[in-house]
Amino acid sequence: MDGPSTSTSPGDPAGETPFRYDAALAARIEARWQDRWEAEQTFAAPNPAGPWADPEAVAARGEKLFVMDMFPYPSGAGLHVGHPLGYIATDVHARYQRMRGRNVLHTLGYDAFGLPAEQYAVQTGQHPRTTTEANTAAMRRQLRRLGLGHDARRSISTIDPEFYRWTQWIFTQLFDSWYDEGALRAGGPDEASLGRARPIAELVAELDAGTRALPPRPDGRTWAELDAVERRRAVDEHRLAYVSSAPVNWAPGLGTVLANEEVTADGRSERGNFPVFKRPLRQWMMRITAYADRLVADLDRLDWPEPVKTMQRHWIGRSQGAVVDFALAGPAAASSAERLQVFTTRPDTLFGATFLVVAPEHPALDGVPAAWPDAVPPAWTGGAAAPADAVAAYRAYAAARTEAERTDEGREKTGVFTGLRATNPATGEALPVFTADYVLSGYGTGAIMAVPGQDQRDWDFAARFGLPVVRTVAPPEGWEGEAWTGEGPAVNSSGDGISLDGMGVDEAKAAMTAWLSQHGAGEARTTYRLRDWLFSRQRYWGEPFPIVYDSDDLPHAVPDHLLPVELPEVPDYSPRTFAPDDVTSEPEPPLARLPEWVEVTLDLGDGPQRYRRETNTMPNWAGSCWYELRYLDPANTTALVDPEVEAYWMGPRGPRPDGQPDTGGVDLYVGGVEHAVLHLLYARFWHKVLHDLGHVSSEEPFRRLVNQGYVQAHAYTDARGQYVAAEQVVAVGDGFTHEGEPVTQEYGKMGKSLKNVVTPDDMYAAFGADVFRLYEMGMGPLDASRPWETRAVVGSQRFVQRLWRNVVDETTGAPVVVDQPADPATRVLLHRTIAAVGADYEQLRFNTAIARLTELNNGLTRLTAVPREVAEPLVLMLAPLAPHVAEELWSRLGHEGSLAHEPFPVADPALLVEETVTCVVQVAGKVRDRLEVPADIAEGELRERALATAGVQRALDGRGVRTVVVRAPRLVNVVPA
RNA sequence: GCCCUCGUAGCCCAACCGGCAGAGGCAGGCGCCUUAAAAGCGCCGCAGUGCGGGUUCGAGUCCCGCCGGGGGCGCCA
Structure with a gap:
């Protein structure tokens, strides 16, 4: 391992401690391990079947675990320190579970279609693909620098034709299906649940056979009396993806229609804040209302935060x-x-x-x-x-x-x-x-x-x-x-x-x-408050619909072998927008400007015919409705996911703790609460359709959901109310000043407009990725929002530096641990720490895990020499949180390979048992004395000893005793008469 | 207006089934090392848990009513 030879740390101008753990050394260590993980494919998770089938590797590992983040939208603004919070948390969880022997699938893709990307491209005068790919590359680089243990082979991007081919395929599945209210459904909490999606061909067959009748028509005619076109129109009314002329939300200022979920309570577009009008327009809809009942009922079988469930229940209404x-x-x-x-x-x-x-x-x-x-x-x-x-x-x-x-x-x-x-x-x-x-x-x-x-x-x-x-x-x-x-x-x-x-x-x-x-x-x-989902947008930067219209204006799905329908190049990708209050305007999709693309000759089974392509595009929720499935089997060209692979990673398990059948789904999904009704409801809907049609065994996409909190930051305004750069503000007495002028402290989201952005890159440069990770995880519980405070990051750096010095000589880089056994007190501290940290990791309580590790490390600092038997487990325990420095120390302690798959330390139960404990002696609930007693002391004896204490006698002051509550061995409460 | 959450030390946060309010960090104070310094080392914790009631031998924890912060819904019959 080559040491740092050229640069010296800021605190060491003479170069006497070239192995001090500072930002420069951290940067070298981190780059080296990131390269090595990539070269060795350390985090590749084997699949049991499909193109990557490696059943032996699967068998060699323990139980599977599928961990996911809500994937990012690669915006032009770049990341700030709030964005990686959830990614770090899932990485810590995944790394910990990997050390517990689990076969962990963890990766990250990019949600790259949609309005903001298009708007950014329009602003910068570049093609959306150009800006989106550049933004994605920049984000990949920033996140790689963070040291996330992802299986990079599985990363996807929704704008990749090989990905959206399957988005379109799922759309054709919805188009080719109807919801049979009376059909028996396997699984579910009730044995005889009714209602599921079925292929539309089965509906046609039943109508042809006369075993099912159409709903009564105004003209009173039956199926048999309709001509071919009328029959198609009648069938089209049953599809899960259908064309409707009902009133929809039209935002002239955006030039597109929007889903109900994208319109705010005060009737404006969530994006851009434009007025929204109800207009009857011909649009594609998704029959999510058919699933309203199941979407409500199955919430009871999900391990989700109660507020999110409440919001969904309310939304479905x-x-x-x-x-x-x-x-x-x-x-x-x-x-x-x-x-x-x-x-x-x-x-x-x-x-x-x-x-x-x-x-x-x-x-x-x-x-x-x-x-x-x-x-x-x-x-x-x-x-x-x-x-x-x-x-x-x-x-x-x-x-x-x-x-x-x-x-x-x-x-x-x-x-x-x-x-x-x-x-x-x-x-x-x-x-x-x-x-x-x-x-x-x-x-x-x-x-x-x-x-x-x-x-x-x-x-x-x-x-x-x-x-x-x-x-x-x-x-x-x-x-x-x-x-x-x-x-x-x-x-x-x-x-x-x-x-x-x-x-x-x-x-x-x-x-x-x-x-x-x-x-x-x-x-x-x-009845339900939920309405069908308006699915078309008059935008360029989205998945084209895999739909063509024939000369009778009937829609046809583009057959599988012609997918994907690639998004064509257009001379002008800007949507036609209007005055925000121009109620009478009509949407004009950019794709409609390409007659040579719109007009197409296809053979859909009855010889080559002229067709007209659908020119709307899908909303940016489409890709996120199913991306978790593609992570499982991204190289599969014959199916969106191999059924065996889906069953392995996401299939239902045994009954839940409450006795209800398990839904299956991702084992842990972490993301912001802002997606409570949009993405999470749409994704559940598509997943249930795929389940009904037999494509997936799981009933739900996300079995367990955790909402991470937000990282917020102080912002400062001057006398005129203008924001000033937060990094230049200094605290003076009770207040704050900027360039000598007093400023007012505010608090809010991190953003350019508040001039309070701190980026991960700032943190990498000043402290390194491990210190940044520790600080983010140590600030508080995952689900709590917390204020960012750059000057407090030094606490995490001191911790790593102390650990480094406990293991490595700052002058030579050589290990300083000794092979002598640890003293009994240190050994007990180690094993208590192992037990506590393990429990904390299990419950995603990373802040308390860090506290326990800090405590142990501080304990070692006081010793004259650090025993290897303590240093090694400490390094292993820290590895999920600060993986690079842990790998480096593990290596300097003489180990060859990565510690990513080393077993997590196990506490010796014998060392967790306390021989004596402090018993609190209360009188009327107030502590009056303490006793050192054997941990297994008998209740009666403890009572006698407690009553005899000076504290009790003084507090009773001659009064009699009514009762004595004894909770051996920790507490005695004497209740006076 | 209704619903969901959170209020513990100057700040961020711990405290398992109700059982000694303090694990960890920031800031601050004292000391050490140092010619000097710090992103170095050591030591230093009287806040009774937003307010008012209640249940209990015992409440930060459970219940009721307020106050404050954050979030969701919104003429949905």
Whole structure:
């Protein structure tokens, strides 16, 4: 091993200690080991089958472990010290488990398609591929310098055609599938779970055979009576990936449509903060709603942070209630609809429904009466001469509002009478039907029964329009508020063969639902807040759809052998954007500007035909929906993953601790909580589809999820409120100054705009990667956010330096450990440390593991000579956290190979047993004395000795003793009379 | 408005099933080494756990109500 010959450390200008562990020496050690790991493929994980099949190597290792990070987006901004936090944590876990003998799969890919990459490219005037690949290369270099023990062979990039070939293939699987609600599903918590995806060909076969019928059509025709094109259109409505013309989120300022999940609560785009409008546009959708129930239910079988589960449950928003049919009455009989169906979670309040409200987009509004009925209050008509005029005016008003304006809660209710009346099935009363934008077209049936007595929104509307209120749940004594939404006995709720009066809410709901079913006026219904996933984007930098349209405008999947559909070069990759508030603009995908690409001749089985390619691209979530599977078998050219390989790394195991069947999935997935509903919900959905279709054995992609906290940093503003460079700020007394001027301390995310960025490269240069890793892991628990403090990093450096000096001579680089046995106290300390550190690693408590290792190391510092029997296990225990310096010391201690696969030290149980312990003697819960007692002391004896102590006698001061609580051998509590 | 989280020493954090509030680090103080210095060495810990109640022999830990920080949802019938 060649020593550093040319450079000397800053603290050693004379060059007398060339082997002092400083940043320069760390840099040389780290580079050397990184090269060696790469050359020796130290972290390559063998596969049991597939192109890399090496079953003997698999058999030679222990149980498998699949560890993953949420892969990075290679942005142009580069990394700051917050980004690697999770990567270091998974690396420590993976390295520890590798030393425990596990066959560990850990790698990292790049999520490189998407809007920000495209925007960055547009800004810099370069092709997105150029900037994205440069950013990826820069990030790879920064992360390699960190010493992550990844299997580099398995790294993927979503923009690689060999990768997105399979993204497109999965899309064709979704396109070629439908969800059969009635099909039996194997596995799952219940033996006879129903509902799974099936190939669309099976649906066609069943329709052909007559064993399944289409849902009733408006024209009343059956499958057999349809022509070929009509049949295709009917089938297309069942696909999991389908084209829809429903209202979608259109952001003119971005030039693209967005998924619900990408629109913020105030109705703007998450990217760019542009206004978003609801527009009916022809778009690709994913039928994620078919999986709503399973996506909720299976959360119970995942080891995920409770907040993430809660967010997903909330987002899916399962609510149980009933649909109720109201017959349309009077002049409206002319309209096409005969009845109006509403959804309610409170069927028990039906007797209190005094009017109905439909969304402005509701189809019933197409058939309103020609004239107002007699005696219509002027306030209801909106000043219009006839219902059709009033409705048209209101629809125009609603359409011009953004989602945010429509759903602003503080706003006064608006609406207009439709001229329609509908009969309450319980009371027989004809109720007026209004349209109002507080009712949403996409939820439930787009129509509600308004019960002002039990719903504040309805109360507000009723108050505005002078509508009656009937309370059907008695509010508590002295209630002076408006709508009462709580518990109470039902009142005013008797009618045709039913009385709910006196029942509690739950009982009344059940009784009313049963009555509705019996009378054909409604039934129980579960609805979800979750909507289908809008999957197309009018963007360049994404996966092209593997779809072509024929001369009848019917979509066809591009066959497997023609995948991937490569993203073509375009003269201009910028999307066409519009004024942010230009509601009437139409999306224009960049790919549509390439007629020679769009028009294509293909043979899809019936001879060469002309087809037109789909010109939308996929959203940037597509690649992250399944990338974990490709890590398993990245070289496989015949399948996205070999089934045996998938079963090995991700397949279900035995029952969970709670007795439910295991879902399978990645053993540990670490990432930020910001992906709680987007990526994690989409990925679960695709995984379940692949599971249903038999491509994967696991039911879920990620069995265990941990959210890492954020690294935040102080930022400073001057008197004008401008941010100043945080690194130049000095603490003065109670405050801070920048170039002598006082500044104000703030706290927030690290970023250019706050001028408080610290990069990993800064840390490598000043301390080296190992010290940086130790500092990041030592700051606190993985899931806690913590403030970055560069000046505190020196603590981690001192630790490594002390360890280095305990093992190596700073002048010669030779080991200084002795082969004499350790003294008993040191040996006991070592074994207690081994036990504690092992437990800490198991539970990802790296901060406390570091504390224990520091404690042991400090203990060795006090010895005149460090025994090898302590130094070696200490080096091994430190290896997951600070792998380079550990390898270096291991090597200087005389070992040939890497320690990456050395067994982790095991504590000697005999040395963990304490012979004597300190017993705390309390009186009335306050510590009054202490006793050194044998660890196995009998309860009775301990009681006697405790009562005899001076402290107890003094505290009792003559009082008697009521009871004595003895928790041998550690505690006695004397309770005075 | 509802839901989820977190409040321990100047700062970051430990404290297992309720059982001595302190493992580790930063900063600070004292001393050592040094001509001088430090990213060197050694030593130094009275904060009763945000506030107020409660349960218990005993509460940082469990329960209730507030206060403060962070996050999610948002007219979803």
